[in-house]
Amino acid sequence: MTRAEPPTLTYAFAVCRGDGLTDPAEPLAELPGLGTGAPVRTLAAGPLTAVVQDVPAAGYGEAALRRRLSDGAELERCARAHHAVITAASALAPAVPLPLATVYLDDGRVREALGDRQTSLLTALDRIAGRVEWGVKVYAPTGPPPEAAPAPSDGPGSGRAYLDRVRTRQRGREQRHTLALRAAERVDTVVRGLAVAARRLRPHGVEVTGKHRTHVLNAAYLLDLGRERELRAALASLRHDEADVRIELSGPWVPYSFVDGGITDAGATP
Amino acid sequence: MTERGLIDPPTVNDERHPSDLAEILERVLDKGIVIAGDIKIDLLDIELLTIRLRLFISSVDTARKAGIDWWETDPALSSRAARDTLAQENADLRTRLHALESRIGAEELSTVGAAEEERRP
Numbered sequence: 178m179t180r181a182e183p184p185t186l187t188y189a190f191a192v193c194r195g196d197g198l199t200d201p202a203e204p205l206a207e208l209p210g211l212g213t214g215a216p217v218r219t220l221a222a223g224p225l226t227a228v229v230q231d232v233p234a235a236g237y238g239e240a241a242l243r244r245r246l247s248d249g250a251e252l253e254r255c256a257r258a259h260h261a262v263i264t265a266a267s268a269l270a271p272a273v274p275l276p277l278a279t280v281y282l283d284d285g286r287v288r289e290a291l292g293d294r295q296t297s298l299l300t301a302l303d304r305i306a307g308r309v310e311w312g313v314k315v316y317a318p319t320g321p322p323p324e325a326a327p328a329p330s331d332g333p334g335s336g337r338a339y340l341d342r343v344r345t346r347q348r349g350r351e352q353r354h355t356l357a358l359r360a361a362e363r364v365d366t367v368v369r370g371l372a373v374a375a376r377r378l379r380p381h382g383v384e385v386t387g388k389h390r391t392h393v394l395n396a397a398y399l400l401d402l403g404r405e406r407e408l409r410a411a412l413a414s415l416r417h418d419e420a421d422v423r424i425e426l427s428g429p430w431v432p433y434s435f436v437d438g439g440i441t442d443a444g445a446t447p
Numbered sequence: 448m449t450e451r452g453l454i455d456p457p458t459v460n461d462e463r464h465p466s467d468l469a470e471i472l473e474r475v476l477d478k479g480i481v482i483a484g485d486i487k488i489d490l491l492d493i494e495l496l497t498i499r500l501r502l503f504i505s506s507v508d509t510a511r512k513a514g515i516d517w518w519e520t521d522p523a524l525s526s527r528a529a530r531d532t533l534a535q536e537n538a539d540l541r542t543r544l545h546a547l548e549s550r551i552g553a554e555e556l557s558t559v560g561a562a563e564e565e566r567r568p
Binding site for chain 2: 256278437
């Protein structure tokens with residue numbers, strides 16, 4: 178081994194317009210990024226600028242990266258680092274987030290790849306400029322329904338009374354679920370009214386939500402900056418009206434869910 | 448709620464802070480514009496989801512630090528029933544993973560088949 182320094186790869190976080198993010202982007206340089214010791218830097222590529230960091234080939238090659246991301250703690254570390262750089266970049270200029278683990282052999286390859294996708298990247302940047310993403314999740318409780326006192330007529334030990342109780346409980350559950358779905362639709366309609374685009378995300382299973390509640394709406398909305406107050410007011414009023422479901426808001430986010438062309442379903446009904 | 452302060456500032460009742468691990472993973476893993484890198488991490492959507500679920504189930508402490516603490520309020524996941532629940536969830540996940548793997552396998556086969564048909568004059 179005569180090589181003076183170990184080979185490095187270029188990890189790409191996000192893409193901005195060239196005139197939006199000028200070099201040197203000091204707030205970025207202060208970020209640890211993936212913690213490789215190399216600074217987070219900008220890389221000019223025609224009309225675009227990529228936010229990148231040098232990473233050691235030994236730690237971020239194909240096999241190493243696969244191992245890394247299969248480890249829960251390491252996956253979390255990488256996801257948080259990735260997200261932190263993207264968020265910081267988008268505070269400086271509209272930024273299209275790239276997927277976790279977008280790694281190139283060198284800077285030249287980043288320029289090439291961005292050149293190939295120049296049009297769609299510029300379109301995406303136009304779409305998200307001046308806008309942020311908000312997440313709205315609606316949950317229905319799944320606990321036992323508030324049970325009416327059992328009718329004493331058949332006596333406590335009767336089989337028929339038991340079956341009745343089971344049936345009533347089952348019916349109650351179904352009814353509550355239907356009501357929760359309707360409430361979720363009303364929430365979606367209201368928030369869509371404020372948004373320029375909306376997208377339904379995959380609802381979480383019980384592994385994530387916990388068994389005591391069901392996910393009935395997982396949606397992302399693209400809102401113009403400055404509509405936050407309206408959004409919060411609308412949600413406050415929805416929470417008041419839809420008391421049976423729980424409505425959670427998260428954000429503002431970099432518009433992760435709205436950078437890919439053709440994915441918005443602004444007018445679609447589920 | 449006391450645990451949340453480790454990373455998140457305390458949040459209002461129905462509000463989740465953007466630093467919630469679940470929310471970050473949801474966006475970072477599934478979203479972003481697709482530009483193929485030189486290093487191929489062939490993690491299909493499904494596999495990412497599997498990793499994500501494994502993270503939630505196996506790394507309780509890490510996740511709790513990130514403000515995800517639903518199991519503490521869920522009686523089904525309290526210490527009394529935790530072991531059974533995890534075993535059951537493991538079994539369920541394994542079954543689902545097998546089903547998904549075989550479906551992906553079948554899809555790949557049909558893609559290959561279609562490509563071969565196209566080649567034919």
